[in-house]
Amino acid sequence: MTDFSAPALRQSSETPARTMSGYVALLLAIAALAVVATFVPQVGDNTPLAVAMVIGGTLVFTFLIIGFYLLQPNQAAVILMFGDYRGTDRTTGLRWTWPWMIKKKVSVRANNIISEKIKVNDLRGNPIEMAAQVVWRVTDTAQALFDVDDYKAFVVVQIEAAVRTIGSRYPYDDFEHQEVTLRGNHDQVGVELRQELIARLTVAGITVDECGFTHLAYAQEIAGAMLRRQQAQAVVAARKTLVEGAVGMVELALEQLSAKDVVHLDDERRAAMVSNLMVVLCGERDTQPVVNTGSLYQ
Template sequence: MQTNTSNSSANRERTVKVGSGWAMLPLTLLVLLGGVLAIVLGARGGGLVFFLGGISTLVFGFVLCGGFFTLQPNEAAVLILFGAYKGTARESGFCWTNPFNKKVKISLRARNLNGDKLKVNDKRGNPIEIAAVVVWRVEDTAQAVFDVDSYDHYVAVQSESAVRHLASGYAYDDGEHDEVTLRGGSDAVSQALQLELQERLGKAGVRVEEARLTHLAYAPEIAQAMLRRQQAEAIIAARQKIVQGAVGMVEMALNELAAKEVVDLDADRKAAMVSNLLVVLCGESEVHPVVNAGTLYS
């Protein structure tokens, strides 16, 4: 029978209150001064008891000094006593805790991870270059310290893996009907990237605040071919608009001529007129008309 240890091994942060460093500072100074005074008295003939007591008091004062530490805003300290997690201090200022507690400071500020350009294949197998920026911060200090070896390195590696996985799930461009693409669906792609990153980095106590693509392009070996394809698609789309407009203008001209009885055209003359108008309207170069000085049917 197998047991799932992933959830049981996950640590959870416990916030603890620590003492004020300003309150302990006078007591610590008194202990240190008392120890020095006792050593001086013992050395001047006060006896061995004063001397040894002064040394012990002085050592105790130095031990108390080990409990002082400071925390800046958006900074926390994970307290560890002989390998056991005792809690996390989050109150900023001059603090004091058990001198034997190991204090691991962690920044809670938002950080930027500007990923490198990665060369991957999109959904259709086209090689592309992609990069992303991730805004993240440590949310659970216990998970960040105890559940991963180095949360900074963990964020970098998992972010690269998430970007590669994202790129393989979407086409770069020219998607099917209502298909989200990397180029056309930036908002949807960014949201998907943020959700995947949060799922991966949540194991390290990290909260992803934003994730967006900063670079997206075809790989150099196919960039020229894809550019020519995009240019061809643009030309075809423009031609379609021109033809649609030209057909509408020809239809309007024939209807106006017939409605106002300007001229009565048979089928052959209508076909010739349509041909001439389409050449004029759809041609790329300037058209030089030929003036007919005879009759309509000459």
């Protein structure tokens, strides 16, 4: 039976390169140049030794110059020989390797990227807009160069995919505060987003130091309706708190009146007093006092 499955990707791994300090090679290049300068005046006399020393010194000087390269802090050089990976040099300063070696520099500094705003459907199917800020850096230069085609473009695509995954995993908001939401649990969701990104970018030798959402809102087509819903729920919540407080105050007033034997009320007058107190405490406008000049039952 023929196996048509795709072959597994060969994972690269960073190894130290065998290079040397450029300052030693620089001294040799200066010495070669000095030899050339010494024997150049003697070339006019057709002295074989002078010609040989000038040609040899020039070749040595050229050979050494081609192998120089510079590395700044948090910068690495991937060394290739005829397409074969020979290691990564992370030592800063002036460096030297064989001239036939190809040097590809890779920055291992922290990079900051803010993704584009994308539209995502949350757990309840509501369209929302999301954007994320991610701080990433290369940890394995061999994987970054050889396991993906363009590691910077790979990061951008994976950030968008991770944002979509996290956005569809939770609801945007929950006014009953019974579940994890994108808006109410920003830190927790941010940690999960970082874990998702690290898992996606490991194949490229990249890690994520920090990430978070820079934009999180309902999409324009439902923003107005959701705003009215939020306002209505806020009003209901405020009314509920107000009624609970008013009931407690009325209950306390009746208990104090009965305990101190201030006045005796039958059930009908007690109900009327409760109704009046609730109107006073729960009304949106200030009440106007009315002085009763008659008896309690008039």
